[in-house]
Amino acid sequence: MRLPRFFTKKRGHRRTDSHAWGSFAEGLFYALLVGAGVVFGLLLVTGAVTYAPADPDSVVLQRGYEWWMWLLTLLMPVALLAFGGSGLVRVVRTWGKSxxxxxxxxxxxILEGLAGPSAGAASRPAIPSCDNLENSPGIVLRYRLPLExxxxxxxxxxxxxxxxxxxxVVVLAVGVGADLIGGTTDWLLIGLLVPFVVVGVVGVALFVRSLVLSTSVGPTHVEISDHPLVPGRRYDVRLGQGGAHLFRSIDLGLEMEETATFRQGTDTRTQRIVVRRVPVSGWQLVQPVPGGIFEARVPLTIPADAMxxxxxENNAVQWRIVVRAQPDRWPExxxxxxVVVIPVKAAGAGAFPESVEAMG
Amino acid sequence: MNAADSHAGTAYGPAGSTPPFPRMELRFGHPGRRYEPGEWVTAEYTIDGLNGERPRALERSALWYTEGKGEEDLGVHFFERFLTPETIDRVVPEGTFALQLPPSPLSYEGVIVKIRWCIRLRIFFESGRDHVSEHVFTVGRVPPSILP
Known part of the structure; x- marks a missing residue:
């Protein structure tokens, strides 16, 4: 039998050493938590007993709490029991399983828990649901896509x-004001208030700037003739851009982005990277009609070799239609x-056969 | 304890008194190991080097898993577990099986996300140790991604 190594490479859930030893150590950890919860709980429920050596004939019993004190004191043992117990059950359920x-x-x-899985979701494993993208009809085309x-x-x-x-800042200012009205001047508090006010003003300025930027350039609408999208097929896209300003350029494109979530130490990080850009159309020096919007209808073809x-849970490949615009007097x-792109074979496919069996 | 070999490669294990790990070879119906979604995959396998050691169970599975920067995700499409001596005798030391692939996901070689399909054979012994053999194949014809 090989003894476990205590220092082995571990990244996230990946283990490089024995799963049996890892599960054993995990189970031991949770069992210790349960044990600690039981001991703490018993000590609290039975009460503390103190003994004074100077007066050996007297024993002091401390017992009895108010109801809220019971709740407060039992919080820790109950949390230990719940966390340790659930972890222990999980370890036992997965013990020895590949x-x-x-x-x-x-x-x-999961499949048993679904009363009636939708045909689309059941026939397209690992492809995100289209429900939230297809619940808004367009004015001209079939669907109006949601903005992200x-x-x-x-x-x-x-x-x-x-x-x-x-x-x-207001709480601090009220304190300073109350001091001044009372005839005292707390210079330390005033000195603390000044940088707080500066940061507060900057925060408001940034918020107002973002608000102006997001509202002044006008809304953007995108409609599409069909959804989900299939590689090699052509669709119509209608772009609507509101705003009273001149746009130096408006570009419409298709992008594919990879997303990976991973753990670094105790942090969970997500990295996104655009791996494919497909230009669809572009316009220069666009001036929307006053009170109206700039409208354009263009064809969009999904590349035949598109993923x-x-x-x-931790990885994704996402497609999206991207509108990049450069207003004349505002930042880009x-x-x-x-959007969701499905494989050619999944378009119109019924439920596929799957097999999970234990023989004897 | 467990050990693994991939692509029907050579078996390995710790030196010493532990019996050597078996050699598990798997042959796909398609020589190129490339399949289209919805297509049937047929596989024949042989397990050598058991040295008289009695298997306790055998698992045959077809699954996809992710590789790359993110945590590994895994989806099992086909799973069979043989437990009793009668059923194990039917599938050890050789056997065949077939499964129909789903329409997705397709194999993908991205920049930080990769999706691989494989067949895994996992054998459990009475001694408590187990050995897994992984055989990668390709689903679909998506070209690798490169940064634009």
Missing amino acids: QEHRAAASRTV SPENWSLVGFGLFALLWNAV HSFSS FIRVFP
């Missing part, structure tokens, strides 16, 4: 930061409209 066996078993449970704009998240982020930071959209903006 990676494939565990994955097959979990998939069977990073600018909107920046706007929300700046707004939240400005709100929370300036709430702190389909793919989604799993990018608006992203996700």
Whole structure:
């Protein structure tokens, strides 16, 4: 028998040494947590007993809490029991099972748990669902695609930061004001308030700038003649760009992006990288009609050798229609409209046969 | 303990008194190991070098898994587990099986995401050790991605 090595390479869930020893150590860890929870719980429930050596005839019993104190004191042992117990059950359930066996078993449970999986999802494994992309009809074409704009998240982020930071500034300012009204001057507090006010003003300025940028250039709409998309097929795309300004350029393109989520130490990181760009159309010096929008209808052909959209727990391949515009007096903006590309064989395919069996 | 060999390569194991790991060879119906989605995959395999050691179970599976920068994801499409002596005698030391591939995912050689399909044979012994053999094949004809 080979003894376990204590220092082995480990990255995320990947193990390079014995799975049996790893599972044993994991189980031991969770069992210790359960044991600690039981010991703490028993000590708290039975109460503490103290003994004074100077007075050996007297023993002090400390017992009895208010109900909220019970809740508070039992929080730690209950958390230990829940965490350790669930981990222990998981280790026992997966003990001795291969990676494939565990994955097959979990998939069977998922399939049994679905009362009525949609035909599309069942016939296209590992391809993301199209439901959220096909629930909005277009004005001219069949579907209006939803916008996934990073600018909107920046706007929300700046707004939240400005709100929370300036709430702190107000609390500090009220303290300083109360001191001044009372006739005392706390120079330390005033000195602390000044940089806080500066950061608060900058936060508000960034939020207002983002708000102006996102609203001044006008909305972008993209409609498409069919969805999901199939490699080699041609679709119609309708672009609508609002705004009263001159656009030096507007470019419409198709992009494929790979996304990988991985762990570095205790951090979980996600890397995105665009691996394919397909220009669709471009316009120069666009001036939308006052009160109206710039409209264009162009053909879009998915490359015949395109990889389909793919989604799993930690990895993804995503396709999106991207609009890049350069307004005359504003910074360039990018608006992203996700789409799903399916393999040719999956277009119109029924449920596929799958097999998970245990023989004898 | 477990050990693995891939692409029907050579078996290996720790030196010493432990019996050597068996050699598991698998032959695909297509010599090029390239299949289209929805196509049937047929495979014949042989397991040599058992040295009289009794298998406790055999697992045959077809699955895809991811490689690259992200954590590994895995999806099992086909899984069979043989447990009793009668069923094991039917599939050890040689056997054949067939499965129909799903329409997705296709094999993919991306920059930070790669998708591979494989057949795995995993044999468990009475002694508690197990040995896995992995045989990669290709589904579809998606060209590798390169940075634009």
